[in-house]
Amino acid sequence: MKKSSWIIGSVFLFTLMLSGVASAKPIAALLFPLSGPFSAMGTDMKQGSEVALEEINAKGGVLGQKAEVVMGDDEFQAPIAIRKYKEMVDGQGIKAIGGTLSGGISVAVNEWACKNKVLYMCFCHSSIPLGKEQCGYGFVSGMIPYQTGVATAKYAFQNLGKSWMIITQDYRFGTDELAAWLTVSEKTGGKFLGNIYSPLGQVDYSAHIPKIAATNPEILVLNVYGQSLDAIIKQLAEAGLTNKKMKFVIPKSHLYAIKAVGATYNENFYGGHEYYWTLQEKFPKAKKFIEAYGKKYGMPPSQDADGGYTGTRALLEAMNAAKTTTDVAKLVKTLEGFKMDYNKGVEEFRACDHIRATSVVIVKGIGAKAKDWNFGEVVAEYPASETLESCENNKKDVPYGAVKLPGK
């Protein structure tokens, strides 16, 4: 046989071997916004999922095999997310999907998952446990947006003042937070001075600054996320508003935004977090995750990393518990009431509405005293019982879904 035939034959065999390795069947598909205005947070979420996957595989994998999970970019667009999930469900027989970092996208994906009878584990703040969105196939390892709204509003009206103004990112997450603030304000005697809707992805807020300065509220609520959050904080500082009496409350803050603005995130800033890494002092079991994450990525996990970690780990552990990766009905049943003791003590996915019952932490900025990744001090923690509505209320989407939003 000619030498060239040997080479071609060897390459063919090698390719066959490689394809054999790569074709280990994936059991779940996870998408994150790895590009677009939330890409930093999406990357974080993916990293949390990767740590969970490694941890599960180190313990023997799923059903005795190394777990293969497909991860990709949803480009922060619902149609792209759905197309990619569909490709993976139809093409690879996957019956469990997860991820996404947008309340709006998660609602669209959940609707698609329901129609196609696929289990969907949403890792972000999402309204899929509410009202008509509840369909039995969606779970949330983050929280419902109104929870951080309720927790931050309660804290603010108890400790920071009564008059308030809010800048709201105009999509499902933002309007849910706004509804929560309006409700708590009415109950606790807050004085609402106005709302400014901001388009998703806006990075120049300077045109709103004269209005904010003229209104001069005690509390300015920065109900925005992603790149917009760094930008608005920098522009408020540029205008000289961050070192005065005004307090700034961020319903959903993020480590990256705080790092990006540095010492500007001073004692006047209060952020709501589903998770803050110094909680490991209170919940020692979190140390393992924080160590593994820090070793791999050189920083502590953010709340989005925790959402990715918790959702992925719970999903894979549920597969082991249910002894199936494809029987959706069994997986849903297993996850309903599923107990976890990961990063925040013992928690569960409520059986009635599939939400992870978890607390909200309020972190106060420390400005120039910030060191490494320690940007704040935890000043309060609101347990799920104080922020989460009953299953009946969530089913009816009250009280927050019934709030008349300004300008809508």
Added chain:
Amino acid sequence: MELTPTLIINQMLFGLALGAVYILMACGLTIIFGLLDVVNFAHGTFYMLGAFAAFVVVSLFGNFWIGLASAIILVGLIGWVAETFLIKPLYGKDPLYPLMLTFGLSLAVTDLMRGIFGTIGRIVPLPQVFSGSLMWEGIFIPKYRVFIIFLTLGVLIFLWYFFKKTNLGMIIRAATRDSLMVRTLGINVPRIWTFGFALGVGLAGLAGAVNSTIQSALPDMGVEITVECFVVVVIGGLGSLGGAILGGLIIGQVISFVSLLASDWSNVAIFITMLLILLVRTRGLFGEAGRL
């Protein structure tokens, strides 16, 4: 909220500062289109590169001014290389080719920057001299916004002087009208085109560096401003520097006042403005002149 004269003046000042950045961007885009007939879809990418150039240089040398100057020079050099090796081979072919190329370039460079710098916003600290606001009778404006307005004014004076009074500027203007005639005079026109492209993207780089202190430097930061910049240029009239200036001023004020009165319409408002202007003048405000 009551619409007081103070609030209106404040809003106009902020709108002027917003418009100033659009003017820097749109002038660059106009120079490139006027000279090369290239619709540069990568203009926002050069804006982003300017922000990162400022970030890297300020991190290394700790000096904002060096960062600002470096952004124009470094981005201009990148533009020089891109025009020489990528765009030049497409001259004389279907105009769609350079358009597609710059679009592809913007995607590739954004991904490359994402790979190098990640997705966390990078800070360019605001110089101490610009922190805080100027106040007078309730009217206020951050010092840095005043700087942006004057910087843009300075750049416009420079561009006017360069194009009207210097030999090179006059050659560029001549080349935009009749490049064949200029070539027959023994002038290296392709070199002029390269210079024009570098100057145009250098201005985008300067705009990115200027905005890097009030927004974070991020690989995706050029996407939205590219669209807004095209709106400015279309309103002003393709290829007209005067149009780019007027378009920038109009869009700055539109965004500022719509943000005050109906904030959720601020994004749509610029497109409605463009639509209305194009209904009245299909070539844009100064489109008839068509050239620099």
